[in-house]
Amino acid sequence: MGWLRRITGDLKARQNIDAYALTAAIFFFALLSIFSDELGANLRWAALLSGVGLLIYRTLSEETSALSPGILHDRSIYDAVPMSSLLANVRDVRVFAPSAVNLLSAQTCEILRNSVLARKDGSVRIVILDFREEAAVRQASKQLDESLEFPVQRLRAALDSTMERLRLMSRWKTTGTFDYRLLSYSPGFSLVLLDPESPKGRVIVEIHGFHNPSTSSRMHLELTRGRDERWYRYWVEQFDHIWEAAVDAGPASGRAAESASADVVEARD
Structure with a gap:
């Protein structure tokens, strides 16, 4: 059947x-x-x-x-269809990733600003790992950094870079809405939801696994509403739970605080 x-x-x-x-x-x-x-x-x-x-x-x-690209693949599929191009025509983007440093490239952020955030009903919500949770960051680093055969970056540095980018993006004057939060631990997967409430919505789940040759080799599940109704809805609800459990960034600390202070000094000058 x-x-x-x-x-x-x-x-x-x-x-x-x-x-x-x-x-x-x-x-x-x-x-x-x-x-x-x-x-x-x-x-x-x-x-x-x-x-x-x-x-x-x-x-x-x-x-x-x-x-059809199918349900199962890895990041190599985005060589033919870049993630940035998938974001260009949507109105609702929801992301959870420990650092989201690869997704939130300068090019992708520009596309978000000129497409999703340029629309009145456009919305971008992003959740990353809370950089203030030292134990959680160390544990996530074991899985995301130390378990890779060919690492090219470290989680702590990636978090610092993403936090700076998120703070800058939150100051943008845009028609759409932008918000970000921090989660106290990494559950072992990443999520990208594109127009999840629409008939043509898409959910991309990246399973981090225990050991990988590289970041790009992790398994991806790509679900659509019509084809995979049950598990599509399951992962949409997973993001909803993550968003509710996550907290606002609050006062900056550490290197992030230094960056924020530098911004203040630059503004005064």
Whole structure:
């Protein structure tokens, strides 16, 4: 019954509606022709039309399989379709990651500012690991830094960099809304939600695992609302719980405080 679930998922997501409608119409007229007076000729037409309908369905099935990125992959898929391009046409972006340093590149932040945050109903919410929770940062570093065969950055430095970027972004004058919070520990995964309440929403889950050759080799789950309704909703609710448990950044401390002080001095000058 996998084909039925796929069709149901496409209909929920409002995809391929025209092809399904055409296929249904062909089969409908083929059935009608069977019960008409001229049975012999119409049986042949019924067979022909049924074949055309089946051909359309099979063609749709093959094209969908060829174009779909599937559910399971790693970060290499974003070489062909960069994450920044996925953000360009959405209105609601929600992110949880221990540091989000790779996602929040200068280019991605510019795209967020010129697309999501340029819209009246645009919203960006980001949660990262609380840099003030020393024990949690050390524990996360064991998993994210020490378990990699080929590390290229360290979590502590990444947190400092992201905190500075988030503070700068929070000062932007934008039409949309931007907010960020801090979580007291890392649950072992990262989340990117793109328009999660819309029919064409997308949820990307990165599982950190225990040992990886590199950051880019971690397993990703890419879920859509129509195809993966149960687990799609599950991960959307996971972000909701994370957002509720996370706290505001509050007073800066450590190197982050030094950065904030430097900003104040620069503003006075």
